[in-house]
Amino acid sequence: MKWGTLLIHNGHEADPVTGALGVPIVQTSTFDQGDLSVPREFDYARSGNPTRKALEEIIAALEGGERGAAFGSGIAAVASVLGTLSAGDHVVTAEDIYGGSWRILNTFYRRWGLECTAVDASDPDTIRRALRPATKALFLESPSNPLLKITDLKACIAIAREAGIISVVDNTFMTPYLQRPLDLGADVVIHSATKFLGGHSDVVLGLAVSRTAELGRAIYAVQNSFGAIPGPWDVWLVMRGIKTLKVRMDAQQASAGRIARWLREHKKVKAVFYPGLPDHAGREIHEAQAAGPGAVLSFKTDTAEDARRFLSRVEYAAAAVSLGGVETIASYPVKMSHAAMPQAERLRLGITDTLIRISVGLEDAEDLIADFDRALG
């Protein structure tokens, strides 16, 4: 089965009771246990809900994993997966993982005794050097945010396997349609379904998929204990979003490619970062592990003034955080996603005040290009 079909015929295309072409929203906190001698599948909605179960099964199938789990946000998914670790354990992460993931590791979990080392994962040897006897997990993301740096997932995951630790990949930018980390050997995949899976900037939700039943049980135990679960309405919105993932991603990705190539020729633009450009660092690695470059790109203007002018003048892109929606979004990392990062660290990573990140939406590329041209002046 190919992707367009798989997204629709996902095992939940018709409700077995009513025939409804959609999973019913089961809005309840508790379930009548009836005759107590026969245990029922659902008893309390923190522990399980049929609407949520459908999404968990859908994402597990799409990622090729054993078990899925849904959470109230992407960060709740990250926190809950890390919650399977223990005080005294050590985690190695890429240095440019999502800011919220960095924050929860370096503030909250540090207080609870989890140690963490950040490395430049574009050089897999840095991972090997960071390993300690207490290291239990490797946490990766590719392409990274906001510079779309490519990590050789297969090579990094192989180092983790050799060391007997689990590897976790945040696959938010790619979605399973473009990249399947479990196929590359990863143990857990995480999503902020707030982004491309939901796809319409109208819901906050997180997902985790595990390779093995054992890891699935460990994540479920945290899901049930922490209770960072999503409600059935939000789950339903994400299931609806997933049905159109392929057409949205195909169209948004095609526009992103056109815009990236156009930006590269613009005299006010100094650099463009997009895995679909022929000279993007790590492009060959990306092409070996993913089916497309995605719909997020970033670029640097000549001066900070140019960047700020672009953001205030641009009409068809919201100046906002987040990505992956049908609406084009322009973000300014130094004032948004990376505002909390010390300036020296930001500059070391190349996140300057001339950098703009674009999540390309479903508007026509011609209109976006004309608008960006006006905004660049």
Ligand SMILES: *Cc1c(COP(=O)(O)O)cnc(C)c1O
């Ligand atoms: C947005 C995002 C998250 C966090 O997800 P929320 O749904 O906002 O909690 C995690 N990782 C990546 C790559 C993201 O873009």
